[in-house]
Amino acid sequence: MCVNDFKYDILNELFNVGVGKAASLLSEIISKTILLNIPQIKILNRKDHELNLEDYLPKVLDGTLMVSSISFKERLTGKANLIFPAKEMRTFINLCLNKTDDNISDDMNFTDIDFDVIKEIGNIILNCILGEIGNHLDMKLDYTLPEVQVFDRIDFDKDIKRDECKSIIILYITFVIDGTEIRGAVLVDLTLNSLNELMKNLNLIEDEFNG
């Protein structure tokens, strides 16, 4: 599917607003200022498994990854994944739980409470991003329960390839908390019909602008 620059710009801006809201909510949770780099999106189409996701995921997403996911259906069908390196999520979890002990900052053994925190944070971020798109394009989404999984990079690539969805929107995001940069990505897997539906709605916005 060919997506022109203007449609990319609209979609980028909608995601931008969602991520901005998510950052503001996260900042409320940890009572710290969160600086946000402007997110950039890419739309990828999978044809016969030719797509090599590795070429598109940021290099920092290596080693152990924490992936928080939520599936959705109705006007759009797919799955959104929030992906961050587990080491950086540890810092974030500690901030959420007000843990300041230096000894636990590198602890990669995640407890049920840690998973619960990430599940809830992922739920808030992904709801903000997807909800904003739904609100602007007037498309209702029905969500499933959020999930959290820890993958190594290779297993994650395999998991994404197994999915039946044919299009992926990648959103690169970077938060800066207390001078520490946390780089991650949001992967929105969409069925081809859903991507078409999304583009139809973007066309309407584009037409309004062009008169």
Add this chain to the structure above:
Amino acid sequence: MKEKANNMIKILIVDDSLFSQKTTAGFLKKYLKDADISFANDGQAGFLKYQEMKPNYVFVDLLMPKINGKELILLIKEQDSNAKIFVVSADVQKNVKDEIESYHIMSFVNKPFSDEKAQSICQMIKDDQNVCK
């Protein structure tokens, strides 16, 4: 078990996230000193707990296993149309908020539950308590 004082405000928080349960309860306790707070981890447990304790106020998340928040609200309202329900959800969709508000809830609040939101909700509860006296 210790007898709870009669003037305690009974609150039930139904949320599948322990993190959110604790956050919500912590803020409510700050502004409602006489709150007696109980918890349930999903909609089904929430409905059973509701029937058992008959809380004055229920805080409900929307995305939950077994019975979701919307179904729970409808079940509670079917049993007690005057039940006082607050929804605390991460869902920011306008049409979801409009639909849930049509079930005559007290208020729809977006997560995270914050100090500011707690102040406003607790004021609503205090005002409501004064009206009920």
